[in-house]
Amino acid sequence: MLYLYTGTDRMKARAALGAGRAKLAPGVPVIHITDIHTTEDLDAALAGGGMFAGVRAVVLDELFDREEMRERIVGQLERIASASDHFFIYVEKLDAATRRQIEKHTTKSEQFDLPKKADRSSSIFNLGNALRARNKKDLWVSYQRELANDAAPEAIHGVLFWAAKQMLMSARSEAEAVRGKKLIATLAALPHEARRQGVDLEYALERFVLSGDVVS
Numbered sequence: 001m002l003y004l005y006t007g008t009d010r011m012k013a014r015a016a017l018g019a020g021r022a023k024l025a026p027g028v029p030v031i032h033i034t035d036i037h038t039t040e041d042l043d044a045a046l047a048g049g050g051m052f053a054g055v056r057a058v059v060l061d062e063l064f065d066r067e068e069m070r071e072r073i074v075g076q077l078e079r080i081a082s083a084s085d086h087f088f089i090y091v092e093k094l095d096a097a098t099r100r101q102i103e104k105h106t107t108k109s110e111q112f113d114l115p116k117k118a119d120r121s122s123s124i125f126n127l128g129n130a131l132r133a134r135n136k137k138d139l140w141v142s143y144q145r146e147l148a149n150d151a152a153p154e155a156i157h158g159v160l161f162w163a164a165k166q167m168l169m170s171a172r173s174e175a176e177a178v179r180g181k182k183l184i185a186t187l188a189a190l191p192h193e194a195r196r197q198g199v200d201l202e203y204a205l206e207r208f209v210l211s212g213d214v215v216s
Contacts, residue, residue: 128163
């Protein structure tokens, strides 16, 4: 059987792929082929496990940018779809003709796209909203989404710092003001601490997003 997952929202697409794979019987071996593998590795995965092998899950992850791999997969779609193995394909973008060709053979096809560019420019402010709401889960998801959107860590830090200042300026109680001041101080020091410790700002932001400072 063949399952196709596409789209620019990598997190959702990969989560859907993982959910589909999780529905298989426990203990099914997983073969994961990425663009760092060789064409020989791909050929072996496509060939099947042999007469006495059990059912496998074969994940073909972002291979279509390599022409030789794309041609191998597309050339064997009919056989792949009829195999006892479960094949899961993830590709961020497919041209319409190739999509139609693959979907003729799929058991399931799902597409997950991020909002259009005009809307994505404002999505980064979800970070500030999550910080103000003390919602660590939403903050983490928004942070990961912005990284997937190639947002610069400096831009993410700037939005969080702006949100903390807004919290202080609009505070309606002493407790809210104290929280705003604490977050401002923490975020102001964060880039300097990262440089002093020799770590990337992206990693320092990740630690902040997962810290107790978010909800305190």
